[in-house]
Amino acid sequence: MKRILTMAAALVLLMSVFMTGALADKTMYVRTGNGKTLNVRSEPNTGDNIIFRFEYGQEVTVAYDLGNGWSCVRLAGRFSDDGYVMTKYLVSSKPGKYVPTSADAELAKPATSKESFTMDQLNEVLKTGKAVTPYTITLYPTRASGWVYLRWVPSRNAQKITTYPGGTEVRVIAEMKDWYQVEDPATGVVGFVNSSYVH
Secondary structure (H helix, E strand, O other): OHHHHHHHHHHHHHHHHHHHHHHOOEEEEEOOOOOOOEEEEOOOOOOOOEEEEEOOOOEEEEEEEOOOOEEEEEOOOOOOOEEEEEHHHEEOOOOOOOOOOHHHHHHHOOOOOOOOOOHHHHHHHHOOOEEEEEEEEEEOOOOOOOEEEEEOOOOOOOOEEEEEEOOOEEEEEEEEOOEEEEEOOOOOOEEEEEHHHEO
């Protein structure tokens, strides 16, 4: 019996050491893809309230990684003790000065007041859509140094939501003529990519 109690105590001690290490605060740094601020949200969801913003390169105290693309961060001294940021924008070493890429310049262009597609054209594409069991695809631009655009509707003339480098994986949730409706598993953002950029 004494041996069983000793083993149980050792197991409890070992688990407490493991849990303490797993929950220990960690220092990370902000590295956004566009050099702008990183939104801190009240809950781990892009639809929740923005309660603070970290600057590019700012040191951040991470309480823990949720394992779903989000991390809990400390906001000591502010009205809320904790907030949530997308883990993909946190790095372990302080990033250098941000240097914009050609893709950033493209996204920074102001959206035109009239996008050059008609609702009839859009409806023709959407009518061909069918829901699918979600699966993962890899995006490939036409040039090795190029980008694949995620658009808000299935049209090459539609506004861009974001850009992806070659090799990025996204989840297909619907298929239609020449287009996939996809979800970014890291951010939850949904949009459309042209099928010519998938091999």
